[in-house]
C-alpha cells in the first residue's frame with residue numbers, strides 16, 4: 001500500500017461524449033441511431049456498443065449481483081481485460097459508479113475518471129481499458145454483463161501508487 005496521501009476524485013455524470021475514449025455508453029437517447037419497428041409499437045436504439053470477444057473468444061452473457069459499495073470509497077486497484085470488451089447493463093434501475101483510465105501503461109490516480117451512471121445507462125469497456133470492478137451503490141444490484149469466454153488470460157490487475165477517494169456520488 002502506498003505511503004502517499006490519497007487524492008480526492010471528482011465525479012462527473014456519465015455521457016457518451018465524456019466516455020468515448022474508454023468505450024461505449026448503452027442508452028436510449030436521441031443522440032444514437034434509432035428507428036421505429038413492430039408497426040409503431042417499439043423504438044429500436046440500434047448498434048450501441050462494439051462488443052469484441054477477442055481471438056478465439058465467444059461472446060457470453062452473465063449476471064453480476066453486486067453488493068452495494070459504501071462511500072467514501074477508496075480506489076486502490078484497477079483492472080483491464082486486454083483481449084476483449086466488457087459491458088455492464090444495470091437491471092435494477094439504480095445509479096452506479098464507473099472508474100476508468102486509458103488503455104496502456106498502468107494508471108496513476110491522477111489519470112482516473114469517475115462517472116456516475118444512471119440506472120438506465122450501461123457501459124461497454126473497450127478491450128484494454130483500465131477500470132475498477134463493479135461499483136454498485138445504494139443496494140444489491142444486478143447487471144447483465146457481456147464479455148468474453150475463451151483461451152488465455154484476460155484480466156490484469158494493478159495496485160495504484162496513490163489511492164483515489166470517491167467522497168460522494
Ligand SMILES: NC(=O)N[C@@H](O)C(=O)O
Nearest residue numbers: 079086131132133134155
Ligand atoms: N472479474 C470480473 O469478471 N469482474 C470484473 O471484470 C469487473 O469489471 O467487475
Ligand code: NI
Nearest residue numbers: 079081086133
Ligand atoms: Ni472487468
